[in-house]
Amino acid sequence: LLDFVVQAAPNVLQPRTKKVKKGDEEVTLPAGEEKPFLAAVFKILTDPYVGRLAFFRVYAGKVAVGDTFHNPRVGRNERVGSLYKMMGKEQKGVDELVAGEFGAISKIEDIKIGDTLCSSEDVLVIEPPRFPEPMVSYAVIPKSRGDEEKISTALSRLAEEDPTFVAKWEHETGELVIRGNSTLHLDMMMKRLRRRFGVEIETRLPKIAYRETVTAKAEGHYKHKKQTGGRGQYGEVYLRVEPLERGKGYEFVDAVVGGAIPRQFIPSVEKGVQKAMEKGVMAGFPVQDVKVTVYDGTHHSVDSDDYSFRLAGERAFHDGMSKARPVLLEPIVDIEVVAPTKYMGDIISDLNSRRARITGTETLADQQVIRAKAPLSEVLTYSTQLRSITGGEGTYTITFSHYDIVPPNIAQQIVERTKAEKEQQK
Template sequence: MADKHADKRGEQGLAATGPDRIRNVVLVGPSQSGKTSLVEALLAHTKAITRAGSTVDGTTVCDTEDAERRHGRSISLAVAPLAHRGVKVNLIDTPGYADFVGDLRAGLRAADCALFVVAANEEIDDGTRQVWRECAQVDMPRAVVVTKLDHPRAHVDAVVAQARAVLGGKVLPVYLIDSADAGAPSGLIGLITGETDDPRRGELIEAVIEESEDEGLMDRYLGGDEIDLQVLIGDLETAVARASFHPVIPVCGATGVGLRELLDLCVDGFPSPLERTSPEVFTPAGKSVGVLACDVAGPLVAEVVKTAGDPYVGRISLVRVFSGTLDPDTAVHVSGHFSSFFAADAGHEDHDEDERIGALGHPFGATQVPTGRVLAGDLGTVARLSRAETGDTLSAVDHPLVLKPWSMPDPLLPVAIEAATRSDEDKLSQALARLAAEDPSLRVEHNAETGQLVLWVMGESHADVVLERLAERHGVTVEQRELLVPLRERISGAGKGHGRHVKQSGGHGQYAICDIEVEPLPEGSGFEFVDKVVGGSVPRNYIPSVEKGVRAQMERGLRNGYPVVDLRVTLTDGKAHSVDSSDMAFQSAGALALREAAEAAGVSMLEPYDDVGVLIPDDLVGTVMSDLSARRARLLGNENVADGRTLIRAHVPQRELIRYAVDLRAATRGAGTFTRAFAHYEPMPEDQARQVSPRHH
């Protein structure tokens, strides 16, 4: 795509000279914390754009689609590069709302370090804490940025205190706010470099010295020696890069306070791609080849971290190059092997094919700045990779490799849809396949039992965005339907049935009579057919026909049209005609006999239960357990896990879990998560069974 700003942005340092001159920084934080505004302020500060909030080619630089403005929040990942002191900094802006965690995970994968953005007028939310824990598990360097210093209810000290309390003791401020008058921030004072007797200076220096590789430094400091300022700064930067110390920096995008200091931290404290360990690499056959160095001359390994459709150039793939160099108009091998690392039904079929690289670019919000190559350690865009999906690996055709994909939470909100018209139906399958290729947090299920098309999404906002993209990008309109749960039927007790199928309509007639006995079997036993016919009353060649008719009736159901399970049928007697009996006649007789036996024995409805694990803060255990009990759950127990959280185990009817993803988030203010997996079937309460609508075959 032609871009009139390309030359100007090239001068700003979009093309890195090497991995050591790159910083990939992801911004994490809740909605309304100020991430996007901070990115725009940093771009304006470095002259990458003319002013914060300005547009490039008519598009706000940190937006990626019109839906973001309609929803009032960021719903997808956006990348904006800038240059500071000769270093290219790729700022990766991620959504803060839980429904769009897929793009958040992609941003974490593409980055080497993280800025956790919290507003001075808000508390740190549980989603931020969870991502902080995940970053800690992989030793990702991170810092805390306190925004909205000019908000009327801003309370920086309270936010810093909370950050220390919930994120860890090595989270410390490195700057104080210098207020000119009436509390308005006019600048920052460095706690290490500035002239201040604030007690936090001593605490910061001790924390930095604790992380120093010079074991005698603490003794000299406590003994009263003056520690060289450059030694302290060097130790601080080393501790940040090792993820053992996490500075807090106050920033005001509106006034520019703290922007330079934040950029200095990105350049001096955060590691380059050379200093971070890349994901493990495998062959397409699943053999590990270890971890590759970030070497521009090494074997090509790049990962598609996001895909999007562009109305002018088609599919655009955002990639992170971990090794080697991407050049335009060259063939690459595209590998996707989700089933090798995750469940086989992850929603992405395994695939291997060769494709030719189209135009390369550097991402700049919703636009791409053309470039001649993308080096190891950098982010770039690739046009027209028609088969590449989010999470796929690009490698050399003669040396195909696969990166282990990043993990994603399961989408747990089911939404049943149906094409609005025949024309929509013709286009729906392909459109959903394209959306699923772009979005790993979307799973498409064609439920064979209920006959429904089900979208599994992260939440209601995610569902809205998927349906909007179907309509706007692909011209497909769908209607939502009530989700059906696959029920079962079961004979309640013992009974007998007499099946008589006798018809005469000229020529050969139809004649078959059979008598059966039925009884329920224990759960999971399946179906048993027992032959106790004596004296040849039912000829041997027709006994399989009776069983076939019984099985067909079991599949059609005996009460509401749902399959019958755990049943023993015993054929005891019957009659046949030498001319008019047939396979079809005895199938019909077997089905009739089963229906009569069911009337005598009674039929109960069974519903599926899931094994559910709910992870919540300790103070919400009572609330969540009460809610589960109201959902007819069988509570199995709970256990304490790390960080003040409790895991509750329960068996819960699937009918009660349809909206649980939404309800749990609301009840726990976003702090609760859950997992689910099919457990077994149990009898449905009769008052609810009577409300079940007949199933249409």
């Protein structure tokens, strides 16, 4: 045990083997109080009396109240206003910290876990720790109306203190989503939210960001004509909608000849198409992987304007898409599971039940690595199931892969559920 202590926690005055960055080159981590100041931040905490505290370890040199230090991440010098040594929950103010000591600094806003603090005359960067990507997500709903801003501020503070906890507003689904390493991790963060900030929240599984696309070529048409006395509105658009290769996004082609639609109105038609693509014809999800070709139309020398052609482009796209065999797309993720070999059969069987496609397996000692592609909607609660199968011995990671077509029977259920939710919101 003592040998391990010597190896893991060497004397700060002894030469090190650890490397740090100096510009583009690697140098040995300096040791000793006589060296330029060098420290690394390992914890952030918001104290109700002192404010924001950054905890750090001094690797070399020393720092005193009134000194300045450099933060390479932001490229800025900061002045030390106060220093503390932590005594449990209490802070003891000190004038100086030297190599080997742990301490805290307050009232510096732009400082994060993993930041290097160093002398501006000798800028070194200690490689920040790598944290696991959060795998479990909940959508957050305030229990009391009017708490939205308070909850958002509190979650931001918790995210600053814990790099494995993320809180983000998802504009596409209109939800505030929190992410963590496990359901237990998120449960602890919610208790901390209630205890420290006095706010209550409810959670549910987050909505899936589905998309819509087309699988066939079709033509769309719309004529906008309105006369209300005086100058009217007029614009007519013919366009063609066809599928693009998955992941290509969107392509707009102007194939109008002979001035059927004047040049100055083509951008208005495209704006109308882009607006229509924000909400597809099946369930109102964004549209992607579509090519739109405008090939004909008519205009009026007096009544035609930007608005008329924008509206005609929007309605013509909806008309064309509804005829082009629209389908739903769902996000597919790459999932990698690592667990003891004895659980391999149960894990693969469970993944198959989640519409996953096994892409490979690998043996590492007594561990089995299983790689698969699966719909995100099927693995939102996978952490609980994997823990149940392996007794807590399995781990997994998820990364986004691509969008793919939802099977028709499942797509129908999604469309019906989405329409019902929109009706309830009215």
